[in-house]
Amino acid sequence: MSTSPLRVVGIAGSLRRDSWNRKLLRAAAALAPSGIEVHISEELPHIPLFNEDLVGGREPESVLRMRAEVAASDALLIATPEYNGGVPGVLKNALDWLSLPLGGSALHGKPVGLMGASPGRLGTARGQFELRNMFVFTASPVMPGPEVLVAHAHERFDAEGRLTDPDVAARIGLLFRNLSSYARLNHHEAVASS
Numbered sequence: 330m331s332t333s334p335l336r337v338v339g340i341a342g343s344l345r346r347d348s349w350n351r352k353l354l355r356a357a358a359a360l361a362p363s364g365i366e367v368h369i370s371e372e373l374p375h376i377p378l379f380n381e382d383l384v385g386g387r388e389p390e391s392v393l394r395m396r397a398e399v400a401a402s403d404a405l406l407i408a409t410p411e412y413n414g415g416v417p418g419v420l421k422n423a424l425d426w427l428s429l430p431l432g433g434s435a436l437h438g439k440p441v442g443l444m445g446a447s448p449g450r451l452g453t454a455r456g457q458f459e460l461r462n463m464f465v466f467t468a469s470p471v472m473p474g475p476e477v478l479v480a481h482a483h484e485r486f487d488a489e490g491r492l493t494d495p496d497v498a499a500r501i502g503l504l505f506r507n508l509s510s511y512a513r514l515n516h517h518e519a520v521a522s523s
Contacts, residue, residue, distance in 0.1 A: 334364055334365060334366045335364060335365045335366070335403050335404065335508075335509050335512055335513070336366055336368065336401065336402045336403045336404075337361070337365060337366065337367045337368070337402060337403065337404045337405070337406050337442075337508070338367075338368050338369075338370055338398045338399055338401075338402040338404075338405055338406070339354045339357065339358060339367050339368065339369045339370065339405075339406045339407070339408065340354075340369075340370050340373060340405070340406070340407050340408070340420070340423070341353075341354045341369070341373070341408050342373070342407060342408065342409040342410055342416070342417050342419065342420035342445075343410045343417060343419075344373065344374050344419055347490070348410065349410070349446035349447065349448070349479070349482035349483075349486070350408035350409060350410050350445060350446050351408070352446070352482075352486050352490045352492070353408045353444060353445070353446045353479060353482075353492070354369055354406070354408040355369070355490070356486075356491065356492035356498070356501070357406065357408070357444065357501050357505075360492075360498055360501050360502060360505070361505055362502065362505055362506070362509075364509070365505055365509060367406065368398065368402070370395055370398050372391050372394050372395040372398070372423075373395075373419060373420070373423055374419075375389075375391035376389070376391050376392060376395065376419070376422060376423045376426060377389050377391070377392075378422060379422050379425040379426055384429060384430075388426070392426045395423065395426070395427065396426070396427055396435050397435075399427055399435040399436065399439065400435035402439070403440075403512045404439065404440040404441070404442065404508050404509075404511075404512045405436070405439050405440070405441045405442070405469070406441075406442045406443075406444070406508070407420070407441065407442070407443055407444070407460065408444050408445055408446065409443065409444075409445040409453055409456050409457060409460060410445060410446075410447060410453060410456065411445060411447050411449070411451070411453040411454075411455055411456035411457075412456075414455045414456070415455060415456055415459050416456050416459045416460055416463070417456075421463070424436070424463060424467075427467075428466065428467050434467050436464070436467035436468075436469045437467055437468050437469070438468055438469065438470070438515065439467075439469050440469070440470050440471075440472065440508055440511045440512045440515060441460075441464055441469050441470065441471045441472065442471075442472050442504050442505070442507075442508045443457045443460055443461070443471060443472070443476075443477070444457075444477030444478075444479070444501065444504065445457055445477070445478065445479065446479035446482040446485070447479070447480060447482055448481065448482050448483050449480060449481075450480050450481065451478070451480060452478030452479050452480035452482075453478060453479075454476070454478050457476070457478070470511065470515075472504060472507050472508055472511065474503075474504075474507070475500045475503050475504055475507075476500075477497065477500045477501055477504055479494075479497055485497060
């Protein structure tokens with residue numbers, strides 16, 4: 330992994346095609362430094378409601394595709410909206426699917442970077458807090474910082490959806506550096522212990 334690019338799969342936690350968080354994730358992919366490749370998953374709109382009757386060999390194809398994307402990645406990057414002070418239901422639903430199978434989840438030990446954009450003044454702080462708690466159960470280490478909380482999102486992007494705030498861009502750059510360092514260290518420790 331030291332010579333190969335770090336593979337990051339990105340998930341925008343909104344179904345809206347023109348959402349602020351989709352714009353933020355695209356901006357992050359464009360800002361990714363050399364040595365980091367970001368693949369943005371397009372599976373979220375196709376993930377059905379979690380149903381344990383479908384677990385165990387009958388999972389929907391969209392779930393299997395997203396699970397494979399996450400499993401093949403070195404790290405996960407989530408851009409989450411905040412609905413009613415929490416994580417959007419569609420994102421929570423996808424993470425419930427990804428948390429399986431128990432003991433062999435694609436999320437287990439997967440480093441996670443969080444960010445979020447909102448027209449409000451808190452920039453998805455509460456939604457990201459909820460996500461941090463959720464990832465405890467999948468043993469997914471969430472980067473402690475920097476927090477990428479994009480408040481007043483309508484002022485941070487131009488008419489073409491490009492990020493215009495240099496402070497946000499700098500925080501995204503630092504998040505990538507931290508995510509890369511952790512993922513490479515985690516990979517090195519896993520190889521050393523095998």
